[in-house]
Amino acid sequence: MTDNSYKTYREEDLIPLSALQHFVYCRRQCALIHIEQVWTENLFTAEGRIMHEKADSNKSESRRDIRIEYSVPLRSLRFGLIGKADVVEFHRQPDGSWLPFPVEYKRGKPKMDDCDKVQLCAQAICLEEMLNVEIPRGALFYGKTRRREDVVFDKRLRIQTQETARKVHELIESGMTPRAEFSRKCKQCSLYDLCMPRVSKKVSNYLLKAVEG
Template sequence: MENRTYSEEEYLQIAEIQHFAFCPRQWALDYLEGQWQENVLTIEGHALHDKAHDPMSREKRKGKIIVRGMRVFSASLGISGDCDIVELHEKKDGVFIPAFNGTYEVIPIEYKRGRPKEGEEDVLQLKLQALCLEEMFCTTIPYGYIYYGETRRRQETVFSEQQRETIIELLKQMRQYIQRGYTPKVRRRKGCRKCSLQDVCIPKLKPDTSVQAYLEKRLVE
């Protein structure tokens, strides 16, 4: 991994990795062109996250502490964002956390509205949260959970070194697109039908058409 310091302007959000891994064009339309739109699926997703999020609220149960909406970051990756839930399980050989006066195992939990996906975008987002937590708490996090709203159950995710390498490469690509101010071309896929940006992306038009230029042209017309 490149050893460098990122300025505040260069920091990316954890959530960006999920969008970019799913579709680089969707990511660029949202984060580079500001073309984000809502649909039923995104609204349901926000509702589920709002239910999980109660920024930095803490709940103590037997043997564990549940922290919601924890703000996390990685200086080495130039990343920041929020974790839906971080569970701290009491463990003798865990990491010492002064704020809770004990040693704990750190477990990130991400909430998603649907069901497990064919791609690895959700897993990469959770892994990126784990990388931030590892750096913040000087510990190793071998696994986490993704809670899916449709199945109403947690799915355990065991992390790998390959996921870490994939994340580093995707972050590099994202920063290259940002530097160039370039929106990737259309690549039609099955998920286009459910994308909230379907009308903005306009996948049926020429793949080299700039969305911003197309919208400005239509406004002039």
């Protein structure tokens, strides 16, 4: 299924899969982390890290119709992505082949936007390129609800994921951090104290007025 007639990215230009999730959540957050290399650990990120470390501490498991691999390295030269999947299940198909099914662990509960789905779809896109298969679905597991939510990689989500990857490359290449836009998301943001979204907005408005005279 792989179409080889596309431009590919160089190894040194690959961006972390997590950047797509950060970008959909907030472009400024993405720029602060991936351009300005700012990171801060708070309760939310610590819980998330511990969940990922638990997933990382396992190696692999095997049952009759399912094999489970943990902490699987991923890469797409087509979309310029690199990272790791917490878990990839391989489901045995009627013809005896094994179909990959990525599972991403998240602290908290399902979000209002598609940021987690885009990150998961990007993992599937990497696996498809690496294994030359088509992956129809995966799942997100949320620590707060202890529920696993199936995600279908339909055309809309695939286009959104590919567009997001393209825009993150553009953002990182530009080296420009967007201005803060205060929203409900800011209260859950691990970079709130560094970003100061209310103050940044007031300062920007003040400077704009001063320039406009």
